[in-house]
Amino acid sequence: MKQFRQTIERLVKVMLTISGSITSLAILLIIIFLFKEGFGLFNSPSVEKGYALCVNASNTIEELNSTQIKQIFDYEITNWNEINGNNEDIIPFYFDEIFSMYSEEEFGEDYVLLNEKLGEVIAQTPNIIAYIPEQYLPRENNSVKILPQKNIQITDFFGGKEWLPTATPAPLFGLLPLIMGTLWVSFFAILIALPLGMGVAIYMSELAGPRTRKLLKPAIELLAGIPSVVYGFFGLVVLVPLIQKALNLPVGETAFAGSLILAIMALPTIITIAEDAMRGTPRAMREASLALGANRWQTIYKVIVPYASSGIMAAVVLGIGRAIGETMAVLMVTGNAAVIPTSLFQSVRTIPATIAAELGEAPAGGAHYQSLFLLGCILFIITMVISASAEFISKRQHNKGV
């Protein structure tokens, strides 16, 4: 009988170990997958995959970077001399235009003559820059110069100020506006939520009577259960116009609206955890403080809050975590304009909102898709750094207190 129990216990132990290791392994694999997909971005060509740019052989241009390509095709750079070429007007040419220049029959069966025709066009137009699929590149034609393919640079991603992932021919993946937007919104959300949350937590744990507490606590927990899309809709329909009218802004979808919504969403987390931490203060400590002549308020801020500081820290971290990773509500109220924020009252685009809005369309395996995974990696690193540093702080404070 005893032996049987021992075997069972051993079996349970083995099973627990296995489930633990499987979970860790799964998490590890997810992280590896995330990083592998994400860093694949830097092996992607800066021009859309499968396409190339070519110019007439007489052109002196040897290389173009993504921003230049984008500006050429947006007619912002209109003369070759602006990028150290000849003083001639640039003629951008899209692949589709070929179909309006020749009739279907001229391309022959299955478009075999397509690259020949493209070569003809490029040879005849000295100032052309043509954007065509690699398979139709007129490689044999001597008067066509194919511009060399460069991969997307790490500095372009981390230092880029423009996020235009679907720009053709050269998409721009600039991280700065997105990461600044995310941090900006989350920072102000915590700035709003923390004093409010702490206030409610102190009230609930120290001042409120048992009956009020009984009513308040489930109400606050209910707040945490509301789906974020409902918050987002509420924000878009109620909060956004309110902010716009009250502050007389040109747009209501601002970082401020996002911060407010996030603050409301982070409140339940902050309140519940901070309150639990404060209620965990030993009775002996409260009574000792009161016995020494301290009044209720002094007891709260000299004894209870310092004692519960690690718990409060945890509350803050989880609040920040909620704010940084929150997707749907932010997607609906911040306007999603990818600009580096300079004020609280302008529209911003956050990393999670970008992933949610764009992943559905990004072709699997393409540069856009990989860039979204890289955004995921960055989000992961940010949350990891925040929780690690918070853990560090709360540990140090705890040691000091003892």
Place this chain on the structure above:
Amino acid sequence: MKKTILTTVILVAALFSVQAQRIKGSDTMLPLSQMAAEEFMKVNNSSNVTVTGGGSGVGITALLDGTTDLAQLSRKIKFDEKNKLKEKGKTVKEIIAAYDALAIVVHPSNKVTNLTREQLEGIFTGKIKNWKEVGGANIAIVPYSRETSSGTYEFFKESVLKKKNYMSGIMSMPATGAIIQSVSQTKGAIGYVGMAYLNKQVKPIHVSYDQGKTFVEPTVENAKNETYPIVRPLYYYYDAINESTVKPFIDYILSNEGQKIVSKIGFITVK
């Protein structure tokens, strides 16, 4: 044992005999396909049609993976998408089921009624920043766009912006409803929506594609007689192998009853 196998075979056969069709793709076409599918199922009791959205690109990807029978697209299939399908040994067939017109909308209090294509291009590429530059009040222009995943985004870029990129800091909204909502509550706003979504909360702009000679109001009549310029066909794509499965639904949507649904939704009929 034999009995079990037999039942299984019968069950499987029964499953396949029910004509299940999956339609996936453009959100613009979602209300059309949905309503058509409901009516179609009423007529044909044996068939089962499921409709899902996600964006035109999603529809093509699903067709490529074989997870849908019909892809609904609010833009023409791209050359490389066609190529990819060809590589997988699929020949796509194209059906135009309806036409959709895009309306440019502004806040009801906006004085501006007429805009040319060039002005619209300036506004959405960020070169025109204030309404007074196009004859309005001294208010900053706030352009709203759709997210990059929508076919409407692409169509607008192609037709109005002549393939130029939107300004980099443009406000992008996840859905047409959100654009209407935002435009209706923002004084300087301008956005674009499918004509079917027009309502009293926003003011439609008369558009000119001939440098301001004629400005045309976005109405169903004007779109039908081809005077309104921002019109696009709405497509269904399917693999030629699946023709027999999807044919009944395609025939239904092109029939008189189907086209009645088209105009009920606010699109323009093909005939």
